[in-house]
Amino acid sequence: MKPFCFADGQIIESKNAIIHPMDLGIIRGYGIFDFFRSVNYKPLFLDHYLDRFMSSAEKTFLPMPYSREDLKQIISDLTDKNDMEQGGFRMVLSGGLSDNHFSPADGKLFIFPEELLFPSEEKYNNGIKLLSLEYVRPIAEIKTTNYALAVWDSIRWKKEGAEDVLYHLNGQVSESSRSNFYIVKDGVLITPDQNILLGITRKHVLQLADKVEIRPLSMEETLAADEAFISSTTKVLLPVTQIDDHTIGTGKPGPITLDILEKFRALEKQMTSSKVL
CATH class of the missing domain: 3.20.10.10 (D-amino Acid Aminotransferase, subunit A, domain 2)
Known part of the structure; x- marks a missing residue:
């Protein structure tokens, strides 16, 4: 994992990213994610991955608090902050803190830049x-x-x-x-x-x-x-x-x-x- 990630609406040190233990992502395994690669500082097929991520949020009834342009800017900022010449980006939207501990709620968005390990x-x-x-x-x-x-x-x-x-x-x-x-x-x-x-x-x-x-x-x-x-x-x-x-x-x-x-x-x-x- 790279030193900086996006969580709680801002770029923070990755080691400080947290999620509530009663989030549906923890107690029900409910959430979505997507993962794309960055090569030469450029996210590969980014629009296609954002299409799928935002569609997944809609289909799972998880509110997406950020627009496509917001997400692109966050990814750009993380690329600069981590000097991300190449690697992977993991976008995660959790199921949220639900009143009945079951229904989808307002989830928490994380974006983690990561090192990549390819097959041998x-x-x-x-x-x-x-x-x-x-x-x-x-x-x-x-x-x-x-x-x-x-x-x-x-x-x-x-x-x-x-x-x-x-x-x-x-x-x-x-x-x-x-x-x-x-x-x-x-x-x-x-x-x-x-x-x-x-x-x-x-x-x-x-x-x-x-x-x-x-x-x-x-x-x-x-x-x-x-x-x-x-x-x-x-x-x-x-x-x-x-x-x-x-x-x-x-x-x-x-x-x-x-x-x-x-x-x-x-x-x-x-x-x-x-x-x-």
Whole structure:
């Protein structure tokens, strides 16, 4: 975490940020967040992330006390205060102090600049393993702070040498715990259309691919894929070469996966080539 954050309506030292223990974010796990990267002092795809964050607030009935321009100014000020050449920004809006300890209330906004840890180069070169898990995230289209199952289940992943999980229900694949999921079959990129978060990285990945299908995706199709990968803000695009004990394709990152990754990195470089916010 960087030295300065936004809390209580002002920029303060991050170590002094506090939340009331009776906030719904604590006692009910109710709140929203979003996370974006900053490269060369410039937030990447900021307007898209603000769109989603403000939409999440509206859909969860949490009042947003700041306008889009307010948020942009706060982020700019935090960038300067922390000399934030690169890293991540975590925006959190808590569920608030509720009179009945249950209904959404006026939440508390935090914006935390953070250091970023990317996956190792080995994972990009060799791919990763996912473990299948029968589950669909509650209100999956909203980026809520409720990751209880994933945090609990992550102990299993580590024991089995996996990077993450692949959620599925009734034979249909949805997403990973913190990433969108894709397969490639016969040159076509296929990604699920239901029970998913509409990822910002996903939005741009779909624009970079030549042939795309956005539709229900079965587990049977997934295991028969030529290639597979996940995408997220912090992983960008990470090849998947194994699901449970099943090898995907050749067991190595595929050419279409690597081509999209290269195109995305070129797009990122183009968008962050100047220091102007």
